Amino acid sequence: VDKRSFIKKSVLLGMGLPLFLESLAKNFEQVKGTDAFDLASEDEFWAKIRNDYILKQDYINLENGYYCMLPHPLLNQYIEHVKEVNLHASYYMRKKQGQDKKRIAKNLSELAHCSEEELIITRNATESLDLVINGFKWQKGDEAIMAEQDYGSMLDMFKLMEGKYGIVSKRVSIPNDPSNDEEIVRLYESQITSKTRLIMICHMVNISGHILPVRKICDMAHAHNVEVMVDGAHSFAHIPCSMKELDCDYFGTSLHKWLNAPLGNGMLYIKKEKIAKLWPLFAESPKSEDDIMRLNHTGTTPVHTILGIQDAIDYHEVIGLDRKNQRLRFLQRYWTDKIRSHPKIVLNTPEDPMRSCAIANVGIKGIPPKELANILLDKYGIWTVAINRPSVEGCRITPNIYTSIKELDSLVSALKAIAEG
Numbered sequence: 001v002d003k004r005s006f007i008k009k010s011v012l013l014g015m016g017l018p019l020f021l022e023s024l025a026k027n028f029e030q031v032k033g034t035d036a037f038d039l040a041s042e043d044e045f046w047a048k049i050r051n052d053y054i055l056k057q058d059y060i061n062l063e064n065g066y067y068c069m070l071p072h073p074l075l076n077q078y079i080e081h082v083k084e085v086n087l088h089a090s091y092y093m094r095k096k097q098g099q100d101k102k103r104i105a106k107n108l109s110e111l112a113h114c115s116e117e118e119l120i121i122t123r124n125a126t127e128s129l130d131l132v133i134n135g136f137k138w139q140k141g142d143e144a145i146m147a148e149q150d151y152g153s154m155l156d157m158f159k160l161m162e163g164k165y166g167i168v169s170k171r172v173s174i175p176n177d178p179s180n181d182e183e184i185v186r187l188y189e190s191q192i193t194s195k196t197r198l199i200m201i202c203h204m205v206n207i208s209g210h211i212l213p214v215r216k217i218c219d220m221a222h223a224h225n226v227e228v229m230v231d232g233a234h235s236f237a238h239i240p241c242s243m244k245e246l247d248c249d250y251f252g253t254s255l256h257k258w259l260n261a262p263l264g265n266g267m268l269y270i271k272k273e274k275i276a277k278l279w280p281l282f283a284e285s286p287k288s289e290d291d292i293m294r295l296n297h298t299g300t301t302p303v304h305t306i307l308g309i310q311d312a313i314d315y316h317e318v319i320g321l322d323r324k325n326q327r328l329r330f331l332q333r334y335w336t337d338k339i340r341s342h343p344k345i346v347l348n349t350p351e352d353p354m355r356s357c358a359i360a361n362v363g364i365k366g367i368p369p370k371e372l373a374n375i376l377l378d379k380y381g382i383w384t385v386a387i388n389r390p391s392v393e394g395c396r397i398t399p400n401i402y403t404s405i406k407e408l409d410s411l412v413s414a415l416k417a418i419a420e421g
């Protein structure tokens with residue numbers, strides 16, 4: 001029996017689930033008639049889900065954007081995988097790891113709405129996206145378009161390509177409050193020339209939480225014969241992410257961020273007809289040019305980490321993307337709505353609720369981001385991260401589903417107190 005269909009069916013029937021999912025499923029079974037939007041604000045309900053997390057008592061963690069700790073049912077499963085692989089050692093590696101990895105990649109491809117022939121498991125978003133940037137068959141003078149607000153490692157990788165192949169990278173600057181999707185689409189389009197080969201876009205900009213209109217950018221780029229690579233580090237398992245619907249050419253993400261897989265898991269999607277166009281990073285024994293496994297040779301890896309992906313998928317299915325997405329958006333709007341109009345507070349995240357989800361960025365006039373992050377931690381026990389980038393200067397605030405309203409009230413009081421200084 002296909003394990004994923006089994007979990008889905010069991011969730012629907014509310015029975016026969018693996019032990020580690022039972023309590024989570026019971027909690028959701030009790031609210032099965034409640035609309036996801038209405039459930040999002042039921043803090044008493046989410047307090048039960050919070051019990052799955054072992055949280056430090058000495059600070060409020062509002063930096064789940066880097067990595068979110070595993071809830072203990074997933075942590076226990078992970079530890080069991082470490083023991084299991086260690087017990088069977090080379091027997092596992094030779095006899096089972098290949099089929100396990102294949103099965104998990106297939107289940108991931110169902111979650112991403114693509115074919116299993118278009119997806120590989122990597123170690124993180126960096127590996128996924130750099131595989132594409134580095135593997136692209138660049139010619140001197142080729143152009144790539146990206147944004148000043150993109151993730152540093154990918155911008156650095158394009159710089160490397162400038163030195164290695166003589167490509168030209170062009171940067172746009174994404175406005176925090178666009179008047180509509182077309183404004184963003186035109187911004188990227190304005191940089192296209194006959195030499196443009198690739199556009200890199202963030203699905204959700206990590207420093208501001210801004211969700212970009214990926215499908216519209218892809219349609220525009222394809223009309224110009226330009227390919228699009230999506231940095232989905234923050235969108236996968238956070239907001240709807242269907243490869244079919246996005247119609248991008250490449251999509252890379254980390255699975256240790258919003259899917260809650262163990263650290264060191266990522267995924268790369270490549271549209272079938274683009275696979276043959278990339279050079280692999282590490283040589284692999286001859287395979288057909290359009291076999292995606294040609295790009296996935298990384299030697300001996302910590303396979304127990306990959307086994308944790310399946311548990312994370314199952315856990316995610318029990319929660320349900322819609323319920324997770326609504327809860328995360330509710331939490332962000334809860335605190336941002338309370339301070340949006342404060343004269344000394346600046347929100348570096350779109351006001352339109354459909355242009356962001358869990359992540360938002362807040363600054364206070366006259367206080368450098370680093371200082372703000374230090375005050376929040378030292379004086380108010382709130383852990384965030386300072387961001388000092390073009391048009392995004394402030395602290396990134398990232399709750400996760402376990403975050404309580406009480407914690408967000410503490411953030412709001414702290415921000416107001418600091419602003420009123």
Ligand SMILES: Cc1ncc(COP(=O)(O)O)c(C=O)c1O
Nearest residue numbers: 124125126127151206231233254
């Ligand atoms: C937008 C974006 N892209 C890529 C990455 C890289 O992710 P990782 O470090 O898991 O490879 C991050 C990490 O925070 C990110 O925010």
